Amino acid sequence: MKTRIIMANLLTWMGVAAWLWACSSFGPPGWSEEELTQLRSLWIGSLPPLPADPSNQYADDPRAATLGQKLFFDKRFSSNGQVACATCHLPEKLFQDGIPLAHGIGTTDRRTMTIIGTAYSPWFFWDGRKDSQWAQALGPMESAVEHGGNRTMYAHLMEKFYAAEYEALFGPLPDLLDLPARAGPVADLEASRNWEAMSADDRELVTRIYVNMGKSIAAYERLLIPGEARFDRYAEAILNGDAESAKEILTPDEIAGLKLFIGQANCTNCHNGPLFTNNDFHNTAVPAALGLSEDVGRVKGLEQVVADEFNCLSSYSDARPEECVELRFLVRGGDELKRQYKPPSLRNVAQRGPYMHAGQFATLEDVLHHYNTAPKATIGHGELEPLNLTEGQIAQIISFLRTLDSQINAEPRWLTAPTE
């Protein structure tokens, strides 16, 4: 009898001890094989090396990056001397501006996109109307509401302030003395008339200088890559089988949010890969911004990129035609493209409100509620389906999104205005 009592007690305590061991060893539930595949694909360790830009032979030239950084921060390159690229792409705000509509000389119709990580994208702007970083950089410089400048003005400025650096990279500057102070294919009537009056050869010479400015700025912008976020450290620990370390990195709510992000909430349909964007175009029934002219998104962007004088197939591109695969195999236009916009990267998204292409949503809560209720698109074909998330689940997803905050993975000297 005594032995049975001792055995019974022994078993009781063994059971309790085993239970406690099981609970303490495995905090959050494990990840399925499918979820692990998703984690691996989102992990920044899956980000491939910086892709080549065959359209820009100077893309990886450090001298071009140095010149490009100077141009990026130089306010003299605007009609009022007050606007630089960095006016809307502020380094201290993750190379965006934190306001609904970009503000330069005037106000644009779109939200400023961050530059970080865009070297990986085949398309630029919300509607993909440009197909390289250098072509993108040239757009705002001729926009009446952004830099408000024109090509001969920029050529003269390059000669005045950056002649030595320019010529070391691109060869001798042409004689610009006889060219008008203001001329270019821009909205400004006088500048436009002056441009038309110039010879084709002169226009070509000036445009070459303009293109080389863009290629220099792009060489700088390529260096701005997102760094490792808390999510990445968690994913790496999980992928290495180190559950003990992993549970110290994210909270249970953040992990639950991550599970929803790659599961029920369907976020990875568009926000996939290590940059949390597929760089494609989607209509998610985002309401039109009040007071702005009609915006059809990708439908127009596609027409513009095909016609763009600076696209990959243009004479200003350094790429061979066969290297311009995105343009060669471009989808045809159609209703499906109406009000499609590019999903931005979600890295640092919590610090990048307001959201959507015209800053329509002030907070991540607004964004998540939009996707959860999935309104029908009023124009084009919306892709949303109701998610049936609870308020608690929405809060968990937002908690997870905050784990995507990170520093920029670039040398500190690239993250401020150049000193000289």
Next chain:
Amino acid sequence: MQHSTSKSKFVRVLLWTGILGALIAVLAIAFGAGLTRSRDVSSGPEDVTTIETPPTSEASAQNLSTLAISTPTSTGKVSTDRDYSNMQLSDNGWYRVSYVASTSVIPINQMHRWTLHIETPDGQLVENATITVDGDMPEHGHGLPTRPQMTEYLGNGDYLIEGVKFQMGGWWVMDFFITANDQSDKVHFNLLLP
């Protein structure tokens, strides 16, 4: 007597406690083993499950041996009885068609190429066909982000399809409209991307 009764009651309680303890131990061990299995899955970044797809014929076996596609999953989101084979007979039975991708695993967000191999059902190579391509996600109501095209006949019944890109995981269909020797037919492939 009374003392004896209360003692046996005490023993019975202890016995039941012991049995309960044993049950807890068994449950805890089973739970722990389950979690360990789940954790083991994550033990290596290279631990992606792939399946080799069957070659269409001996002639193309070498080409196809490099292909690996992701295993269909059982998440419930996608029907598992769909035919994900990379070799299909065309709708009207004119052609037996197989594909091989230029990458070892079909990627997301990366432009890549396919080689389409076309034979008749009795094994005759189909030469100089014209081919058009269409693809979409039936459950999402949208198509491919690109417009793939047949750009070159490589000989041996092989055709180069360039400009293939998928922008998200899930169930995709790829349709090839093939015309050769005045016979047109369509072949349909299902893909399940991670």
